[in-house]
Amino acid sequence: MADLRRALLERLRSGCRSIPLRYAALFGSGARGEMRPDSDLDVCFIVEHGRRAEAEDQIHALCRAAGRWTGNAVRPVLFDEDEIDGTDSLLASVARDGIPIAGDGRWLSRKLRTLTG
Template structure:
């Protein structure tokens, strides 16, 4: 799945990119404004799409000075499905949160990071998931949960899911890639626990370098 272009799941055309922008904002856009956001497409190509979608009724147009401004017709029968596709990343994070909350051994902290967090995930990207395991967790139960989640998330997205796991003790002992964790603390999308917990922990560890 290409989360940076969510409607690619159903259409690889300019239409999907235009609809994704309109569905993600309540405001109005001229073709020029859309072109600045969707620079991979020509402005003329965007205009043609807008005219076609306006004829379908899914997009509304209003004259603003010498130009036309466009917005999604949220009363259209197709609008709820378009909006659902446009917010697919949010839906993914909510599903992951729900699964983690149901775990018998919940993580101390978890976050999605990498290309998803950077807004660069494509159909060929891995989905990176950081999981911090409680020190007293049952190892077999924990491993089973992680394996099940990796399979589920891959089924949801089509992307290979790559869990990155540490125990609390491993963090305290600095047996980890500090650069990765600091990137998660800055840019990761938290799905369990508190980002402040990770940030505070990393600050404490760094402070102990002496």
């Protein structure tokens, strides 16, 4: 099971390399190691400033591919870098429990701390 998870993370990381992302992370049951066969795969993508249009098609293609790899539905959550809200509970959860797959692994935590003072 650990090897499957490791392979999935590597495939996601590889797929993210060409996407203009500030940060991306697997979160939810997939990050906690609690996925069941019927679980969704939750992935948070934070797109670089001004590059959402170029990133969206690539993100959705990666999510479709991840669905084929795992047999699970993939639920992407997209944010523009500029729309990060320091009080967003979902982002706080991603920063705390997510497994980074693109960008600096500490970026989101630092960004949220900066916004909340």
